[in-house]
Amino acid sequence: MFILVNLKTYPCDPVAVAEAVRDVDESTDARIGVAPQATHLERVAETGAETWAQHVDPIEYGSNTGHTLAESVADAGAVGTLINHSEHRLKLADIDGAVRAASRTDLETVVCANNPAQVGAAAALGPDAVAVEPPELIGTGTPVSQADPEVVEGAVGAAASVDIDVSVLCGAGISTGDDVVSARDLGSEGVLLASGVAKADDPRTALEDLVDPL
Numbered sequence: 001m002f003i004l005v006n007l008k009t010y011p012c013d014p015v016a017v018a019e020a021v022r023d024v025d026e027s028t029d030a031r032i033g034v035a036p037q038a039t040h041l042e043r044v045a046e047t048g049a050e051t052w053a054q055h056v057d058p059i060e061y062g063s064n065t066g067h068t069l070a071e072s073v074a075d076a077g078a079v080g081t082l083i084n085h086s087e088h089r090l091k092l093a094d095i096d097g098a099v100r101a102a103s104r105t106d107l108e109t110v111v112c113a114n115n116p117a118q119v120g121a122a123a124a125l126g127p128d129a130v131a132v133e134p135p136e137l138i139g140t141g142t143p144v145s146q147a148d149p150e151v152v153e154g155a156v157g158a159a160a161s162v163d164i165d166v167s168v169l170c171g172a173g174i175s176t177g178d179d180v181v182s183a184r185d186l187g188s189e190g191v192l193l194a195s196g197v198a199k200a201d202d203p204r205t206a207l208e209d210l211v212d213p214l
């Protein structure tokens, strides 16, 4: 299972979380990555944790003030990027452009989607993975794998019917090892989560709990 921790803009210490991600990753068969804010990418990558960007724009080098260039996040040490997170939605053409921008510099891509229909559309753009996250469950602590198992199974089916090589993650409300196991049982190859780690009193313990049953 791939556990990707999105730090959003939560007021946590990104380096401390990254060090916990690095250490817990070494203690488990699961793969763990962390997606800090763009300004923290370099410091996070220097810890040795698998580092992801939260977003890249569908642009090339040039006159793009305020945008995020795939080459720059790769230079900062990121190995992958989220695209089209529910809190950073893009138009379909821009999702396509962002996937291409990431591919230019060999960043792994996870395109987020709200539901199975969007997962099918996202999978058709050729990312490495899609992540289904019902927006109404994000940040609630109610795990998608329990509250809406059909959406996870539907996403797995939708992606497989378009491109069998596109992995499926799920997210929203995931915070325990049991949630991760439920997600796996529904066919998900990983989870995308945020508050369960970023807002935990002790992110390291939260990470250890997440991988414990795997």
Ligand SMILES: O=C(CO)COP(=O)(O)O
Binding pocket: 006, 085, 133, 137, 138, 139, 140, 141, 171, 172, 173, 174, 192, 193, 194, 195, 196
């Ligand atoms: O948006 C999410 C991960 O990208 C999910 O957030 P929560 O884990 O806080 O529900």
